[in-house]
Amino acid sequence: MSRPHRADSLVVPPGGGRTIETAAQQITFKVTGAHSRIASTFEVVVPPGFDVGAHTHSHSEELFYLLEGELDVLAFEPKLRTRDDWHDWESHKGERPVRATAGTLILVPPGCPHAFANPTGRPARMLFQAAPPPDHERYFEELLELLNADGGIDRHAVADLRHRYGIEQLTPLRHAPATDRTTGAAR
Numbered sequence: 185m186s187r188p189h190r191a192d193s194l195v196v197p198p199g200g201g202r203t204i205e206t207a208a209q210q211i212t213f214k215v216t217g218a219h220s221r222i223a224s225t226f227e228v229v230v231p232p233g234f235d236v237g238a239h240t241h242s243h244s245e246e247l248f249y250l251l252e253g254e255l256d257v258l259a260f261e262p263k264l265r266t267r268d269d270w271h272d273w274e275s276h277k278g279e280r281p282v283r284a285t286a287g288t289l290i291l292v293p294p295g296c297p298h299a300f301a302n303p304t305g306r307p308a309r310m311l312f313q314a315a316p317p318p319d320h321e322r323y324f325e326e327l328l329e330l331l332n333a334d335g336g337i338d339r340h341a342v343a344d345l346r347h348r349y350g351i352e353q354l355t356p357l358r359h360a361p362a363t364d365r366t367t368g369a370a371r
Contacts, residue, residue: 194219201227204328208234208359214311217318223247224317226324230255230308235301237357238270241294242350245315248290248300253308257284258299259292270299270355297354323349 194215201212208231215225230253238258248257258281262273274280281299284290292298302308314320323345330341346353 204324206328206331208357211324213321213324215317216321220317222317223313223315224319224321226312226314226320227251228310228312230300230302230310231359232302232305232307233358233360235356235358236299238265238273238297238299238354239346240297240352240354241292242352243294243316244319244350245294246290246292246298247313248292249311250284250286250288251309251311252286253302253306254304255284255300255308255310256281256303257288257290259290259296261297265297265354268355270297271301273297299355301358319349323351 196214201214203210203212205211210229210231212227213224214227215223217224256271258270258273260273260275260277260279262270263276264273266273271281284300290298290300326345327342330345331337343353
């Protein structure tokens with residue numbers, strides 16, 4: 185009696201995986217659509233001053249697990265979506281963005297506004313999963329090409345890329361020196 189062929193397992197050692205870098209983030213692909221039908225998994229280093237901006241995904245579910253450092257995070261529908269900054273948003277239930285520390289998990293269903301920012305003076309590191317694969321890995325690869333193109337960032341091309349992957353950017357992505365939101369001082 186023959187047994188059906190099974191795919192090989194995957195072991196990714198520390199430091200393993202394919203890494204892409206931009207001025208704003210370092211993303212290491214740990215599990216891709218070539219390995220899993222369930223989710224892509226990435227390790228992301230978020231530098232001081234980076235703010236991904238509030239955004240939604242029309243069909244992707246995301247899971248973030250903070251491994252090191254601190255991030256300000258948002259994962260709720262606000263009473264009012266202001267276009268400039270998400271840090272003061274509040275949900276109908278009274279939820280507000282929180283300071284996440286190592287061990288914090290955030291699960292974001294499709295359509296839910298979410299954001300993260302590193303307001304500290306040190307990089308943060310998180311494990312990030314996106315389902316279904318391979319949308320996020322393709323998005324990151326195409327975004328890297330746009331960010332590395334000669335002639336600066338083509339904001340129209342970035343907007344088109346986001347639209348093709350079902351991403352609605354609600355507040356701007358920012359990358360500047362970290363500022364402590366409680367004191368207003370640069371770190």
